[in-house]
Amino acid sequence: MRAIKSFTLGFGMVAIPVRLYGATDDKRVGLLNQIHSECKKKLKQPKFCEHCNRMVEAGEVVKGYEWQKDNFIEVSADEMDSIRLESNRNINVEGFAKPEALEDPRWVKDSYFLSPDEPGAKAFVLFAKAMEAAGVVGISKMSIRDKEQLCAISSFNGVLLLQTLHWADELRDYSEIQVFASVSDQEMEMATKLITAMTKDIKLSSYKDDYRQALVEMLQAKLEGKSFEAPTPKKQEADLADTLLKSLEGLEPKAPVLG
Numbered sequence: 040m041r042a043i044k045s046f047t048l049g050f051g052m053v054a055i056p057v058r059l060y061g062a063t064d065d066k067r068v069g070l071l072n073q074i075h076s077e078c079k080k081k082l083k084q085p086k087f088c089e090h091c092n093r094m095v096e097a098g099e100v101v102k103g104y105e106w107q108k109d110n111f112i113e114v115s116a117d118e119m120d121s122i123r124l125e126s127n128r129n130i131n132v133e134g135f136a137k138p139e140a141l142e143d144p145r146w147v148k149d150s151y152f153l154s155p156d157e158p159g160a161k162a163f164v165l166f167a168k169a170m171e172a173a174g175v176v177g178i179s180k181m182s183i184r185d186k187e188q189l190c191a192i193s194s195f196n197g198v199l200l201l202q203t204l205h206w207a208d209e210l211r212d213y214s215e216i217q218v219f220a221s222v223s224d225q226e227m228e229m230a231t232k233l234i235t236a237m238t239k240d241i242k243l244s245s246y247k248d249d250y251r252q253a254l255v256e257m258l259q260a261k262l263e264g265k266s267f268e269a270p271t272p273k274k275q276e277a278d279l280a281d282t283l284l285k286s287l288e289g290l291e292p293k294a295p296v297l298g
Contacts, residue, residue, distance in 0.1 A: 047130070150200060177192040
């Protein structure tokens with residue numbers, strides 16, 4: 040595995056040199072590009088300034104922050120470097136919390152692994168085991184890809200799992216789309232039976248990305264000059280769940296049961 044970045048993990052007076060690794064792979068097939076229909080080559084996006092009505096050279100391109108519609112403040116690379124925070128080099132655990140603090144699934148963004156450099160191996164293992172024994176996660180901040188991220192760190196099978204979190208003001212208020220409706224005891228009983236009938240031992244590893252597989256097969260067929268037949272959707276066979284659902288639809292009142 041190739042490390043993304045090196046940090047110093049700190050809690051209390053302890054400092055541990057660590058490396059950050061991606062914990063997941065994005066298996067999506069590459070995005071479709073705009074190509075020239077005649078030569079089948081990728082089209083490049085020209086840097087064109089509509090205000091000056093001309094093409095812009097690479098040396099003329101700078102970064103800017105839009106503070107009003109179509110009004111930008113230019114920011115230089117030196118100015119960006121001047122506001123680098125401690126979190127750009129260090130991941131300091133500021134406190135520990137019970138996992139219940141993250142029970143709202145909207146908090147979690149991306150997952151990474153932390154693994155120690157050799158000099159910090161013992162302290163790293165001690166830290167991971169102590170957190171696991173206490174049943175807590177460490178809350179910290181980390182800067183990566185020009186952004187400071189709120190993080191939760193937890194013990195995970197001999198490494199540390201670091202999950203970046205959304206900031207509180209990034210979680211949207213959903214009160215205006217909340218739905219409330221009254222349901223009868225009979226409706227509740229039948230819906231519970233339906234859920235119970237569909238509850239089974241599910242292994243997430245058994246689920247596959249059918250769309251990605253079909254796309255790969257289509258592209259492979261086109262490369263080989265073969266025809267491609269899109270897979271037909273599987274028909275759902277009638278089972279107990281279908282029977283219960285039909286029972287739900289037949290309940291009084293006639294209005295949609297769960298809608």
